[in-house]
Amino acid sequence: MAETAHIDSDLVTRNLQAFMELMPELGARLRNHQAQSRLVTNQDGDLDVEFRGEMLYGPGGRKRVEAMVEDSATSVEHHINMNPLTSGHVDLITRRFLVQTLKRATEAGMEFLQFPEETGGFHLVCIGLGLGYHLPMLLDQVKPAGIHIVEPNLDFVFHSLATIEWRPILETRRENPYRFNLIISDNSGDIARSLRAAIRCCCPVIVDWARVFVAFNSPILMAAMTEFMRDAQLIGIGLGFFHDEMEMTRASYMNLRNGDYQVMQYGKYALGTPVFIVGSGPSLDDDIEVIKANQDRAVIISCGTASRVLLANGIQPDFQMLLENGAAPYRALAAVHEEFGFGDAVLIASNTVDPRVRGLFENAVYYFRPALSSYALFSPGNQYSLEDSGPTVTNTGTSAALALGFRELYLFGVDLGSRNPKRHHSKHSLYRHDDDQMEGQKGAMNFDTVFDVRDVGNFGGLVYSETIMLWTRDALGRIIGRYRPGVDAYNCSDGLLIENTRPLSSQSIRLKSTPEMKAKDLAKVKATFLPGTEAHFTERWGRENWPQSIISLLEECAAAMDDHLGDINPMVLKLSDLLISDYKAPPTVAQFFVRGTIMMAVMCFDYYAKRVKNPDHKAAFWDIVRDEFLETVRAMTLQTEWYFENIEKFESDEELFEKVTGWQYE
Helix, strand or coil: CCEECCCCHHHHHHHHHHHHHHCHHHHHHHHHCCCCCEEEECCCCCEEEEECCEECCCCCHHHHHHHHHHHCCCCHHHECCCCCCCCCCCCHHHHHHHHHHHHHHHHCCCCECCCCCCCCCCEEEEECCCCCCCHHHHHHHHCCCEEEEEECCHHHHHHHCCCCCCHHHHCHHHHCHHHEEEEECCCHHHHHHHHHHHHHHHCCCCCCCCEEEECCCCHHHHHHHHHHHHCHHHCCCCCCCHHHHHHHHHHHHHHHCCCCCEECCCCCCCECCCEEEECCCCCHHHHHHHHHHHCCCCEEEEECCHHHHHHHCCCCCCEEEECCCCHHHHHHHHHHHHHCCCCCCEEEEECCCCHHHHHHCCCEEEECCCCCHHHHHHCCCHHHCCCCCCCCHHHHHHHHHHHHCECEEEEECCCCCECCCCCCCCCCCCECCCCCCCCCCCCCECCCCCCCEEEEECCCCEEEECHHHHHHHHHHHHHHHHHCCCCEEEECCCCECCCCCEECCHHHCCCCCCHHHHHHHHHHHHHCCEECCHHHHHHHHCCCCHHHHHHHHHHHHHHHHHHCCCCHHHHHHHHHHHHCCCCCCCCCHHHHHHHHHHHHHHHHHHHHHCCECCHHHHHHHHHHHHHHHHHHHHHHHHHHHHHHHCCCCCCCHHHHHHHHHCCCCC
8 A cells, every 4th residue: 555655845845936936826726726636655665646546657657657758759759740841831032041951952962861860859748747757857858948748637736846846947937938838727629729829839930849748648638649749730830921021011001001991999898789700611502591581680791702602692791801911812802893892891801901902892991910010010009900810811700700799600601621622612702613614704713722631520520621721710719719608609611610619500590680780780880990090100100210120130030040050949049039029028020020931941941950861961051051041131131121112112912022033132
């Protein structure tokens, strides 16, 4: 029988003080925690946890855990293996950096391994803490910059106060509070999502070869591990890039400079009228008659290309949502405008959309799209932005509906994939299908996305999908979840299952609203929109020498490369402090402008640097990286100067990209 453990009270006191100092909320929980289990000494003389006669480790348990750490040091199964970035996945500048780096490396006779053979990494992920016996060995092997631990049972964290020294680990939070995360949850889905968020906040740049260790066998932890590893590719997605920031800043500049717009802000009151949020997924065709029959009693929010489906079927949208910048969305809406007209639909769009879109609508309302240079440049405050408004326009529609005060939501055509990969959108949409008769249709578009994954369907079974759609699903579930339980969200789409929504066949919809309710609530919403002013534009644009601030930051990035050549973790920590130090202060225009492209370049060289086959070639590879990185910074500096001198001379993103595509680097 296990004996009650002799506890080092001084160690417990030191650890509690460390938690109270560096993670005070968790420290307070631990200080007041009443454990349901018992810390004991087992037959090996090791500390163990006993609950109702069951032991956490059991005979030989500590040695078994330590052997697992040793055996998994370079195991592929215990690391995140990211796909290498290719020229098709990066922007023009990073593409040149990647091609030139690999070309020079190949010409120098360098070869690369499929998987690294080193134990080190930027991130350490421990799925399960137990008593923490694995932590010292893992920290010594990995030497991580970011440490992320999940534990379903607070008892184990409490007991670990008597088994390991916590202060050296917790001290990593002084420099950056995101460098150490301890997540307490017993829900596998929450664990997987929280881990992804923690790593992204800490540093989304070097996810490849992150060490992942499962501390003990548990159904919750194994399910969390499976989901986390499956979706790890989402951690570094959507970081932005240099030329896209140029276009969105240009578009925002043109949209706002004459004050001919309104600004959306959060509503103060909950509204009783239901909202139909309409995407253009293939299942929309099965629900169109239900939408039509209820359009006088529900606010109709058209998301992107869903407008043609609605108007072609005699349904007038109340709001038309647009997220994406660029000429392609403009051409699509212009074709719908020419064919049907938008009537009195109010445009609600990001301030970064193509400036020509404004002319298609009687009323244009902008929100300030966050996490962009144009947001830092022009936004008057958080209340004029939308949370989780991307990555697709269906996110925009859902976020806007909630922000405006609507609390009864119905999703139609928000499939985020398809039951049949050959039928990817509604037959009335502007997207071409193999069996469509779309010859001569203005605004018709190809759909080149490959549905390469399958996931759980809203009405059961599996649905074909892909990475961006999975990202969209996660964001939709997250934004709706923020309003729970005060919102009822029904998913009538025959696509992916979306968290925090309830599957509902459109045939079961029974609205209690009236046309009079709808009219009153629409009037209330429209009364909240604020008029834009030229004065706002003038004040925001004139605050700073924007090109110089960007160039100065690029110079600091170049210095970070020189100062830490060949030592990736310190280099990335310095670059992170320069580019993504959001925990210190809101990001600057300069940070938003350059960080996507710089971070993608780092992703590229980090992937290959740790896979150089011959150790004697590593120093030479880093010399190549340095040369090409400094050339990247030089090109970005020249293009920054050129761009701000010519910001008013481009009509579209296509014209801008044509100029930068043919840029002469020499």
